Amino acid sequence: MEYNENDYDYNDYPQQESGSSIKGLKIAIIILLVILAAVTFLFWRQVQAQKAQNAELMVDKDTLTNRLTVLLGEMGDLKVDNDTMNVALMQQRHVADSLLDRLKKERSWNYSKIKKYERELGTLRTAMQGFVRQIDSLNRLNQQLVGENLRYKKEMSSLRLRTEAAEEMTQELNNKVKRGSQLRAREVVLLAYNKRNKLVSKAKQTEKLVTEFVLAANDLAIPGERTVYVRIITPDADILGSPDGGRFTFAGESIPYSAKRAVDYQGEDLPMSVYYDATGLYAGQYTVMVYVDGQMIGQSDVILK
Helix, strand or coil, X not given: CCCCHHHCCCCHHHHHHHHHHHHHHHHHHHHHHXXXXXXXXXXXXXXXXXXXXXXXXXXXXXXXXXXXXXXXXXXXHCCCCCHHHHXXXXXXXXXXXXXXXXXXXXXXXXXXXHHHHHHHHHHHHHHHHHHHHHHHHHHHHHHHHHHHHHHHHHHCCCHHHHHHHHHHHHHHHHHHHHHHHCCCEEEEEEEEECCCCCECCCHHHCCEEEEEEEECCCCCCCCEEEEEEEEEECCCCCECCXXXXXXXXXXXXXXXXXXXXXXXXXXCXXXXXXXXXXXXXXXXXXXXXXXXXXXXXXXXXXXEC
16 A cells, blocks of 8 residues: 555644643642642631630630629638638638739630639639538537536536636627727738839839728727838848838737838728838839737738839
């Protein structure tokens, strides 16, 4: 058979090659679209999961806030005549107030912080349960003492016993009157001011520490002039002493004070402030304790950055 150059069409091969290229391009585009759809879906799921997590964290935060608010209400309902327990209870209320304030101001939440706040709340709850047990124990003891007193009164048959009982009752009444007449401070706070008398939170800006509180009304207290002392303790457990190196008596010992102020107490609520010029302070927690008539009547603290 004779070869004829005209019998071969040179356009056949390039057309087939061009069709294959277009088909491959379409497949590549489809693959890319599938990959893009998968990535978009995964990103959407991640966003939804993050939203769900944030919502759950907010629910946990609200739950913690509600539980702490309830605990503060329970603390406020506790009533006890024991001065030492009152001071301890006041400290725990201050801790709970500080925790609630931090909860409300917290902006960055994660599960680690939730667990941390839960542990702090658990510690407060445990302390609260301890107070309840102590108060119940004191109530039972008081009931027992009342019952014993009644029994003793019935058993007394001689003038000597009646006289001794009367003396005991008189002494107990005197002690109760003495305890009842003791002054107390409430709403104790320690504030830091700069040289322009503006509140500050940094130690290096602090020029003055001011202790503010209210000497509570007490009808049993003897009116007249009182000297109120404050002791300010540094983060290193040192006391900020007064410029004159003054001291006062507490629990039978002579101890230094940071500042003092004489007031005329007439049995009514008496708001007052005690000033201390402070320089060279450093970051940490400063604690103030308030004393009058040889008794510590309140305390508070402030954290300077």
